[in-house]
Amino acid sequence: MEQITIRDVAKLCGVGVSTVSRAINNHPDINEETKQMIMDIIKEYNYVPNNSARNLKRSDSKTIAVLVKGISNPFFGPMIQVLEREVEKKRYSFVLQHVEEEEDEVEVAIQLEKEKRLKGIVFLGGMYSHKEERLCQLTVPYVIGTVNIKLPQKLEQCAAISIDDEKESYRMVDYLCRCGHRKIVILTAARDDASIGKCRLEGYQRALEANGIEYDESLVVRMKKNLQTYTIKNGYEVTKELLDAGREFTCIYAISDTLAIGACKAIFDAGKRVPEDYCVAGFDGLDIAEYYEPSVTTIRQPREEMASEIIRILFDMIKKRPAEKQVIFEAKLVEGASTGGGRRAPSALAGGSSLIKE
Amino acid sequence: MEQITIRDVAKLCGVGVSTVSRAINNHPDINEETKQMIMDIIKEYNYVPNNSARNLKRSDSKTIAVLVKGISNPFFGPMIQVLEREVEKKRYSFVLQHVEEEEDEVEVAIQLEKEKRLKGIVFLGGMYSHKEERLCQLTVPYVIGTVNIKLPQKLEQCAAISIDDEKESYRMVDYLCRCGHRKIVILTAARDDASIGKCRLEGYQRALEANGIEYDESLVVRMKKNLQTYTIKNGYEVTKELLDAGREFTCIYAISDTLAIGACKAIFDAGKRVPEDYCVAGFDGLDIAEYYEPSVTTIRQPREEMASEIIRILFDMIKKRPAEKQVIFEAKLVEGASTGGGRRAPSALAGGSSLIKE
DNA sequence: TTGTACGCGTTATCAC
DNA sequence: GTGATAACGCGTACAA
Numbered sequence: 001m002e003q004i005t006i007r008d009v010a011k012l013c014g015v016g017v018s019t020v021s022r023a024i025n026n027h028p029d030i031n032e033e034t035k036q037m038i039m040d041i042i043k044e045y046n047y048v049p050n051n052s053a054r055n056l057k058r059s060d061s062k063t064i065a066v067l068v069k070g071i072s073n074p075f076f077g078p079m080i081q082v083l084e085r086e087v088e089k090k091r092y093s094f095v096l097q098h099v100e101e102e103e104d105e106v107e108v109a110i111q112l113e114k115e116k117r118l119k120g121i122v123f124l125g126g127m128y129s130h131k132e133e134r135l136c137q138l139t140v141p142y143v144i145g146t147v148n149i150k151l152p153q154k155l156e157q158c159a160a161i162s163i164d165d166e167k168e169s170y171r172m173v174d175y176l177c178r179c180g181h182r183k184i185v186i187l188t189a190a191r192d193d194a195s196i197g198k199c200r201l202e203g204y205q206r207a208l209e210a211n212g213i214e215y216d217e218s219l220v221v222r223m224k225k226n227l228q229t230y231t232i233k234n235g236y237e238v239t240k241e242l243l244d245a246g247r248e249f250t251c252i253y254a255i256s257d258t259l260a261i262g263a264c265k266a267i268f269d270a271g272k273r274v275p276e277d278y279c280v281a282g283f284d285g286l287d288i289a290e291y292y293e294p295s296v297t298t299i300r301q302p303r304e305e306m307a308s309e310i311i312r313i314l315f316d317m318i319k320k321r322p323a324e325k326q327v328i329f330e331a332k333l334v335e336g337a338s339t340g341g342g343r344r345a346p347s348a349l350a351g352g353s354s355l356i357k358e
Numbered sequence: 359m360e361q362i363t364i365r366d367v368a369k370l371c372g373v374g375v376s377t378v379s380r381a382i383n384n385h386p387d388i389n390e391e392t393k394q395m396i397m398d399i400i401k402e403y404n405y406v407p408n409n410s411a412r413n414l415k416r417s418d419s420k421t422i423a424v425l426v427k428g429i430s431n432p433f434f435g436p437m438i439q440v441l442e443r444e445v446e447k448k449r450y451s452f453v454l455q456h457v458e459e460e461e462d463e464v465e466v467a468i469q470l471e472k473e474k475r476l477k478g479i480v481f482l483g484g485m486y487s488h489k490e491e492r493l494c495q496l497t498v499p500y501v502i503g504t505v506n507i508k509l510p511q512k513l514e515q516c517a518a519i520s521i522d523d524e525k526e527s528y529r530m531v532d533y534l535c536r537c538g539h540r541k542i543v544i545l546t547a548a549r550d551d552a553s554i555g556k557c558r559l560e561g562y563q564r565a566l567e568a569n570g571i572e573y574d575e576s577l578v579v580r581m582k583k584n585l586q587t588y589t590i591k592n593g594y595e596v597t598k599e600l601l602d603a604g605r606e607f608t609c610i611y612a613i614s615d616t617l618a619i620g621a622c623k624a625i626f627d628a629g630k631r632v633p634e635d636y637c638v639a640g641f642d643g644l645d646i647a648e649y650y651e652p653s654v655t656t657i658r659q660p661r662e663e664m665a666s667e668i669i670r671i672l673f674d675m676i677k678k679r680p681a682e683k684q685v686i687f688e689a690k691l692v693e694g695a696s697t698g699g700g701r702r703a704p705s706a707l708a709g710g711s712s713l714i715k716e
Numbered sequence: 717t718t719g720t721a722c723g724c725g726t727t728a729t730c731a732c
Numbered sequence: 733g734t735g736a737t738a739a740c741g742c743g744t745a746c747a748a
Binding site: 003046048050051052053055056071072074076077080081084096098100110111112114115116137231232233236261262264265268287288291292293 | 361404406408409410411413414429430432434435438439442454456458468469470472473474495589590591594619620622623626645646649650651
């Protein structure tokens with residue numbers, strides 16, 4: 001089966017290559033009959049245009065690429081769906097590009113922009129260490145989603161959309177303190193993390209301070225480096241160790257729902273209960289947090305709205321309309337059963353002296 | 359910022375384009391100093407080769423593409439990881455291509471093969487309705503993963519790897535029957551499903567028959583079409599309706615773990631317990647099945663092994679070695695707490711006449 | 717070891 | 733409405 005080209009089709013049809021090209025690309029200035037005839041031959045001979053050649057030649061292409069670091073992260077699923085829908089609503093094509101853990105997403109973006117003649121780019125995940133000289137190489141507008149990044153002002157073609165991780169983390173920990181907890185374990189990222197892990201840890205610290213609780217390094221538990229980050233298993237393993245170590249605490253605040261669920265399971269496996277023995281809270285607002293038993297108290301990020309906003313802003317920039325460069329969304333604390341519904345105190349607190357306020 | 363090409367680089371370096379090309383592509387026949395000099399200039403001017411042009415020109419490319427229908431399906435995550443690792447171990451490049459729900463994966467494959475000069479293709483998800491004349495257009499070897507498809511013998515370049523869905527479904531339902539259940543609800547795909555939903559339903563029917571239980575259409579519950587298929591939410595909603603309808607049963611067998619978890623939650627929300635009031639079983643062996651509370655009895659597919667095997671066979675075909683065309687993996691029934699651990703009968707059965715055998 | 721010239725398959729720009 | 737032809741940016745015989 002030899003690769004059949006546009007030239008072959010032209011010959012078979014007895015027309016010129018440009019006419020075939022016109023037929024393929026729905027150009028207006030072509031005889032309807034000729035077009036039909038050409039399309040029939042194409043079908044018959046199974047001709048498929050070579051995309052590399054098209055991309056090489058085409059000047060504009062109306063395609064938006066979404067680069068995702070961690071494609072299997074359940075957090076991104078619903079966002080990708082919305083992005084796709086919105087992009088297609090604008091009659092642009094949608095390219096989903098997966099970026100590997102060790103890969104540099106900006107590098108990939110630069111290549112892809114040239115290869116596919118992109119009109120715009122969306123980054124999901126990654127992007128916390130911003131190498132400005134690299135970012136300058138992107139010549140099309142791009143939006144950084146879900147990472148709270150401080151953008152250099154001179155980057156004109158760029159916007160960032162996220163929640164305020166520090167603030168939302170504060171919100172959660174403050175809530176836990178008000179529930180009466182004074183020994184709150186935080187399940188967080190590795191020490192060298194400079195991304196959301198850092199922000200959420202800072203929110204934790206500030207909330208403790210605001211509630212007159214001393215920051216205790218021994219209650220800061222970090223994910224295992226030999227396991228995948230932000231997985232249920234990782235949350236399970238570190239919590240298991242924590243429990244085995246006999247450390248004293250009444251609540252675990254995990255910086256992701258997946259970690260929180262792992263923590264819950266470890267508690268159950270140790271013969272304890274949630275929330276009666278330990279309260280557990282997560283972060284992100286994944287579906288599973290709602291459907292877990294007990295449902296997990298979490299900070300719900302408005303993912304769908306954020307995705308819509310990403311596309312709105314991206315197209316503002318593409319269309320040279322004035323666009324916001326930095327949008328911070330408000331998240332929502334969703335009270336689940338894993339912290340006792342926010343009303344009743346877990347029995348873990350019964351022996352303590354703290355009263356539940358509010 | 360004008361697009362800088364290989365010609366510009368050549369001019370800047372005072373060499374010919376082929377020398378630059380040699381430097382980029384690590385050709386052996388080039389002076390080390392010249393190469394270094396060229397690479398420095400490239401770095402300085404941020405030259406990035408255009409992939410479309412490369413793909414167009416290159417004859418061979420050593421790349422494997424993995425086409426995934428339903429990229430956010432948690433079932434595929436671990437498989438993709440293994441596929442990626444194995445492909446890179448072979449020193450081939452790895453391309454992950456997402457196929458949309460309404461898109462035809464074979465169509466996408468045909469295009470991608472031409473565009474990227476692929477050496478091999480892996481299909482994950484989709485692929486149950488095999489349009490043979492289309493498949494013939496693929497000129498490189500490909501492996502269909504996770505779908506139990508009967509391959510036409512004349513397709514030489516093609517292999518399929520999966521479990522035996524009917525048999526494994528039988529295994530599960532037979533187990534449930536042996537636990538004493540006689541009124542087992544199956545949570546399955548829509549009526550028009552011709553894929554795993556159909557196979558697993560058939561296994562259910564055969565198991566009932568083998569256990570002398572009459573097939574009762576009213577116990578066949580199908581996913582809601584207006585919700586996403588195989589989601590927790592879908593499982594939750596249909597189970598909620600089922601419970602509200604007051605239908606009598608002692609066990610729910612969901613054809614995916616996500617559905618099973620939704621079912622559990624609906625049961626909890628109705629004030630009932632698992633497994634004491636209703637037993638629940640799932641299928642697939644997702645991580646969450648293990649970490650849910652109670653852990654969900656499920657059929658665990660050996661995903662990682664299957665992924666390894668996919669690559670092994672794909673490369674057998676690429677290297678023209680004799681290769682198996684159809685591999686059926688054995689799955690494993692993992693007893694969770696959601697069916698009472700397989701030992702004690704759920705109290706739901708207490709009033710019944712069935713005794714637990716085995 | 718290096719440079720020139722051609723062609724990969726397509727689309728865009730002309731003429732007709 | 734249609735056809736020839738010049739790019740698009742790169743890799744690679746082939747000649748030097």
